[in-house]
Amino acid sequence: MSSRTRDSRHYAPDLRESSVIPMNAITFTGVSKSYGAVRAVEALDLEIAAGQAVALLGPNGAGKSTSINMLLGLIRPTAGTVGVFGQPPDAAVRAGWIGAMPQDGALVPGLTVREVVEFVRSLYPEPMPLDEVLSLANLTSLAKRRADQLSGGQAQRVRFAIAVAGAPRLLVLDEPTAAMDVESRRSFWASMRAYAAGGRTILFATHYLEEADENADRVVVISRGQVVADGTAQEIKSAAGGRTVRFTIGDRPTAGLDTLPGVTGMEVRGGSVRLRTTDPDATVQALYASGVEVRDLEVKGADLEEAFLSLTGDKSTTRP
Ligand SMILES: Nc1ncnc2c1ncn2[C@@H]1O[C@H](COP(=O)(O)OP(=O)(O)OP(=O)(O)O)[C@@H](O)[C@H]1O
Known part of the structure; x- marks a missing residue:
């Protein structure tokens, strides 16, 4: 057991040194989530193998964010179980296995980009080197700028840096390019693919069909809280569209x-x-x-x- 395991910042059992890493990065087994009468997610079964880049595609209100929030341990299912590398989501989060990029969220006021990234790195057991994070997120030239004084697209890059700073094996992105222009989007996906190339698992929710088509190995289409199609973009096109x-x-x-x-x-x-x-x-x-x-x-x-x-x-x- 490494000395860092005893670090007071990490309260979870040490999952990092498990000798057997399960094949599946993500499992949803019979997962439902209701908000009063609204059934946001309904009997969702989904397995995502480690190393896949998967797009979660669906119209407004389909249940994408609800599914992601359950995966991140932010909300609990009404029924069923969610697993991340075979562990409950909150344990996986505490072990530093999951990096997340929420739809929005304020950046800590008064800190530079470098300071924000340094801080997040300090929370993880085996973070990515600082320069690598900045370069991957295309932030090297903005490192000394205040993170709360950036444009919408630049701030999204900082959120991406925060998500990858801990070198998580699973990256979860909820509509990551919503605030970006076309050029920023292109460079964002190049960074994301570079990160995924190391065998990491990526799950991203998007409304942009091109993003799913170009950046996902697999597309899971959800509608009214249920999976209505699951396959490569090509398979979905030919199965549904002819x-x-x-x-x-x-x-x-x-x-x-x-x-x-x-x-x-x-x-x-x-x-x-x-x-x-x-x-x-x-x-x-x-x-x-x-x-x-x-x-x-x-x-x-x-x-x-x-x-x-x-x-x-x-x-x-x-x-x-
Ligand atoms: N906290 C909440 N309280 C009540 N209803 C909610 C809550 N969060 C989500 N819902 C409802 O659950 C359903 C699924 O919402 P969710 O945000 O998961 O969809 P989504 O696919 O992420 O949509 P979008 O693409 O618009 O972000 C919707 O009908 C939504 O109104």
């Missing part, structure tokens, strides 16, 4: 187009038609055979947004 045949038809009638072979859905906007199909070849052949005059025909894989909307039935969630 392919899309789009064309322009002008003011000619569209009646009957939705009965073409393979077609599972049709959307007409202005003179533009979008057919969702499980068999684009058969659809296009039948379309031409029908003699309907079409222009600008294109066949595309359904994107994650289409898949997401068809899975969650939520029409309000759109790209930023």
Whole structure:
């Protein structure tokens, strides 16, 4: 047992030296959480293997933050159990296994960026070197600035630095890029991927479908507190969306187009038609055979947004 284990800052049993590290970083087993009559999370079963980068995707009110808060030990489930590397969340937090980046939260007033990061590092048993944290969070040039006087995007970088300062094996991010512009977002995800490359586990909640598509090995879509899809972004797109045949038809009638072979859905906007199909070849052949005059025909894989909307039935969630 190391001398640091007896440090008064750490009240948990020493979990760091467990000889067997369970395969799963995260397990939700039959987890429900109700707030009065509101069932925020309902019988959630989820296993996330160590080393995965997983996006939690869902419309407003789907239960993402509630699930994350249970994972962080901030709230308790009404039913079921949550495990982090085989331990209850509060024990895992005290062992320094989890780094979290909340949606917002004030930064300690009066301290410089460096001081904030130094302070957080001092709370962890085996923190990441200071320079590495600053460089990873793209904060080296801001190290001497006061943390409470930064722009929204810069402050998010400090929150990211706080989350990784302890070199946690699990990083949990709740809508981490909400306050960032496009360039900051790009550099943030590059940092996140660099951190994940060391075999760490990442769970992030997002509304941005592109972020899930580009940065997650696995996407878990939740709606009304339940998992409605779980797989790679590609699997979700093909399972839920099939392919899309789009064309322009002008003011000619569209009646009957939705009965073409393979077609599972049709959307007409202005003179533009979008057919969702499980068999684009058969659809296009039948379309031409029908003699309907079409222009600008294109066949595309359904994107994650289409898949997401068809899975969650939520029409309000759109790209930023
Ligand atoms: N403290 C609370 N008291 C009462 N109801 C709550 C509380 N926190 C969340 N809820 C409700 O639980 C449901 C799930 O909320 P949650 O914040 O987990 O969703 P979310 O997926 O994170 O949404 P968003 O994307 O908007 O952040 C919602 O209906 C919400 O109104």
